[in-house]
Amino acid sequence: MSPGTLARLAVAGNRTDLARMVLTALSAALATLVVLAALTVLAIEKPPGPEGTQSEQYTNALLREPGLRGGTAFALLLLTIPVLALAGQCARLGAPARDRRLAALRLAGATPGQVTRLAALETGLASLLGALAGLAGYLVGRTLLHRPDGDGRLALPTDVLPAVPALAVVVLALPAIAALATAVMLRGVTTTPLGVVRRAGRTGAPRPWPALLVGLGVLAAALFEPVRESLGPALDAWLALVVLVVAISAVLGVVLGTGTISYLVGRLLHRYASSPARLLAARRLTDDPWAGSRTFAALLAALVFGAGAAAFRAWFQLRDQLEREQNQVAGFADFQPDSFYLRTMDLVDLAVALAVTVAAAGLIVMVVEGISTRRRAYAALVATGVPRTTIGTSILWQVLAPVVPAVLSALGAGYVIGRMLMGDIASGGRTEEVCRASAELCQDPVARQNYVEFVQVDQVVSAPGVPLGQLALLGGGAVVAVLATVGVGLLFLRSNTAVEELRAT
Numbered sequence: 443m444s445p446g447t448l449a450r451l452a453v454a455g456n457r458t459d460l461a462r463m464v465l466t467a468l469s470a471a472l473a474t475l476v477v478l479a480a481l482t483v484l485a486i487e488k489p490p491g492p493e494g495t496q497s498e499q500y501t502n503a504l505l506r507e508p509g510l511r512g513g514t515a516f517a518l519l520l521l522t523i524p525v526l527a528l529a530g531q532c533a534r535l536g537a538p539a540r541d542r543r544l545a546a547l548r549l550a551g552a553t554p555g556q557v558t559r560l561a562a563l564e565t566g567l568a569s570l571l572g573a574l575a576g577l578a579g580y581l582v583g584r585t586l587l588h589r590p591d592g593d594g595r596l597a598l599p600t601d602v603l604p605a606v607p608a609l610a611v612v613v614l615a616l617p618a619i620a621a622l623a624t625a626v627m628l629r630g631v632t633t634t635p636l637g638v639v640r641r642a643g644r645t646g647a648p649r650p651w652p653a654l655l656v657g658l659g660v661l662a663a664a665l666f667e668p669v670r671e672s673l674g675p676a677l678d679a680w681l682a683l684v685v686l687v688v689a690i691s692a693v694l695g696v697v698l699g700t701g702t703i704s705y706l707v708g709r710l711l712h713r714y715a716s717s718p719a720r721l722l723a724a725r726r727l728t729d730d731p732w733a734g735s736r737t738f739a740a741l742l743a744a745l746v747f748g749a750g751a752a753a754f755r756a757w758f759q760l761r762d763q764l765e766r767e768q769n770q771v772a773g774f775a776d777f778q779p780d781s782f783y784l785r786t787m788d789l790v791d792l793a794v795a796l797a798v799t800v801a802a803a804g805l806i807v808m809v810v811e812g813i814s815t816r817r818r819a820y821a822a823l824v825a826t827g828v829p830r831t832t833i834g835t836s837i838l839w840q841v842l843a844p845v846v847p848a849v850l851s852a853l854g855a856g857y858v859i860g861r862m863l864m865g866d867i868a869s870g871g872r873t874e875e876v877c878r879a880s881a882e883l884c885q886d887p888v889a890r891q892n893y894v895e896f897v898q899v900d901q902v903v904s905a906p907g908v909p910l911g912q913l914a915l916l917g918g919g920a921v922v923a924v925l926a927t928v929g930v931g932l933l934f935l936r937s938n939t940a941v942e943e944l945r946a947t
Contacts, residue, residue: 459543459564462532462568463564463567463568464568465528465532465807466529466532466565466568466569466572466620467568467569467571467572467575468572469525469526469528469529469532469569469572470529470568470569470570470571470572470573470576470616470617470620471572471573471575471576471579472525472528472576472800473522473525473526473529473572473573473576473616474572474573474575474576474577474580474612474613474616475576475579475580476518476519476521476522476525477518477519477522477612477616478576478577478580478604478609478612479518479580480515480516480518480519481515481604481608481609481612482599482602482603482604483505483511483514483515483518483599484511484512484515484604485599485602485603485604485605486505486508486511486599486602487602488508495508496508498595499594499595499596499601500595500596500597500599501591501595501596501597502597503782503786504786504789505598505599517790517793520747520793521793521796521797523740523743523797524740524741524743524744524797524798524800524801524804525800527739527740527743527800527801527804528740528800528801528803528804528807529569529620530623532804532807547560558625559625561624561625562621562622562624562625563621564624565620565621565623565624566617566618566620566621566624567617568620569616569617569620569621570613570614570617573612573613573614573616573617574613577609577612577613584600584603585600587600588600588601648701648702648704648705648731648732649702650699650702652694652695652696652697652698652699652701652702653695653699653702654695655691655692655694655695655698655699656691656692656695656696656699656851656855657695658691658695659688659689659691659692659695659855659859660692660855660858660859660862662684662687662688662691663688663858663859663860663862663863664862666684666685666688666862666863667862667863667864667865685863688859688863689746689747689750689859692746692855692856692859693742693743693746693747695855696742696743696746696848696851696852696855697735697738697739697742697743698735699848699851700735700738700739700742700844700848701731701732701735702731703844703847703848703851704727704731704732704733704735704843704844705727705728705731707727707843707844707847708723708724708725708726708727708728708731708843709724709728711723711724711727711839711843712724712725712728717832717835718828718832718836719832719833719835719836719838719839720836720839721836722832722833722836722840723836723837723838723839723840723843726836726840727840727843727844733812736808737805737808737841738801738805738844738845738848740797740800740801740804741798741801741802741805741920741923741924742848742849742852743797743801744794744797744798744801745798745849745852745853745856745916745917745920746852746855746856746859747790747794747797747856748791748794748798748853748856748916749852749853749854749855749856749857749860749913749916750856750857750859750860750863751787751790751791751794751860752856752857752860752909752912752913752916753856753857753859753860753861753863753864753906753909754787754790754860754864755784755787755791755909755912756906756907756908756909757864757867757906758783758784758787759784759906760867760904760906760907761867762784764867764869764904768869794916798919798920798923799923801923802923802924802926802927803927805923805924805927805928805931806927806930806931809837809841809927809928809930809931809932810931810934812837812931813837813931813932813934813935813938814934814938817938817939820833820935820938820939821938821939821940823939824939830935830936830939833935833939834932834935837928837931837932837935838928838932841924841928842921842924842925842928845920845921845924846921849917849920849921850917853913853916853917857908857909857913861906864906866903866904866905866906867903867904867905867906868902868903868904869902869904877893877894
């Protein structure tokens with residue numbers, strides 16, 4: 443089969459295939475924008491001068507200080523996780539129709555290797571178009587957002603551009619990775635002239651071993667502060683790598699543990715169910731408990747990081763409060779501590795909100811795809827007299843029953859790890875200057891000397907409170923997002939349960 447023929451077949455198909463390509467291209471465009479934004483931050487050159495010299499042309503300290511740019515770029519790259527998860531979920535859209543099309547090609551004489559290359563080329567072409575669109579959007583946005591303030595400073599690094607080879611690598615690497623991932627996923631699929639046969643995956647009850655990953659992450663986080671105090675700043679780079687490993691371990695544990703949660707919830711529903719809808723949901727959950735891990739992976743990952751960020755914010759808020767109290771005792775009531783870290787946490791919260799939004803978009807695709815894949819079974823139920831409301835309620839139970847405990851476990855794991863990493867705050871334990879007069883006298887440099895005393899302040903260890911409000915907002919927002927996506931997905935239930943779906947194809 444010539445490359446031209448492969449290219450023509452890759453872009454052929456029905457409206458579902460077109461929708462899959464459009465969504466794949468959109469995911470690639472978003473991923474390209476995020477990666478280019480990270481490269482732009484890394485492309486900022488260090489100004490001449492001694493170490494620590496800042497780039498004063500920017501208003502944001504995350505861009506001014508050279509030591510913070512690496513972390514900023516890494517945080518931007520983390521946003522590609524939900525985007526790539528969305529791309530993987532979009533690739534499943536219209537799978538039955540695509541399977542029939544691939545089987546028809548095999549019947550026409552195509553080899554299994556050609557069919558695999560065709561599927562990979564379809565994903566690669568869509569990703570390439572999306573990457574080019576993302577590059578164009580990046581260049582246009584860079585021009586539109588270049589708006590210096592009155593002092594000539596910039597809010598965004600629109601004055602720098604990554605090297606052209608780096609831009610080319612991003613635009614070409616993302617489609618290549620997408621095509622390679624498609625080919626790898628098709629290793630477990632055998633396309634025959636009579637249809638597509640998938641090799642049996644994991645069967646039986648899931649093992650509870652993912653809890654060990656979460657426990658490992660919590661243990662490593664608990665040891666982080668003592669190890670840092672004993673080793674000093676010499677191994678900060680290695681400790682940063684430990685933090686990354688801890689976060690990945692927690693995310694993997696929570697995501698993979700959703701399979702166990704789904705299975706246990708399905709068993710409970712099956713035992714105590716009192717309606718057909720719950721029985722249908724229970725059977726689906728026990729038959730395929732790993733569907734929850736696939737469906738909620740990006741959402742749960744965002745919640746783990748969001749809960750960890752909430753723990754960090756609580757620590758910074760307590761530190762600022764203690765500094766304000768110390769300044770008030772010393773007679774500097776008007777002095778306010780630097781809120782740089784709290785402003786940074788605002789950006790982290792915004793990134794988490796964006797990640798949850800992208801994950802919710804992926805949930806819509808998964809719900810619609812699940813309805814489309816099982817449309818013949820649903821149509822058979824409707825034909826035998828089962829109301830569509832019963833099927834819709836079963837889908838709602840199937841999604842919500844495991845997501846609530848999964849969200850709670852993600853929030854708990856993220857918060858505990860963040861709390862362990864930051865530790866407590868020790869204040870006092872030293873001689874401090876205290877001004878025993880009014881604020882006006884204490885702020886007068888001459889009069890202040892008559893009212894100043896030096897007192898020994900005992901050391902006090904303070905623990906940040908649990909940010910229940912922010913955690914509830916994260917968890918409630920995630921559940922509401924899931925409800926909204928299921929509601930949108932159920933709009934496609936009627937069209938996919940028509941009696942015509944029972945016709946042989």
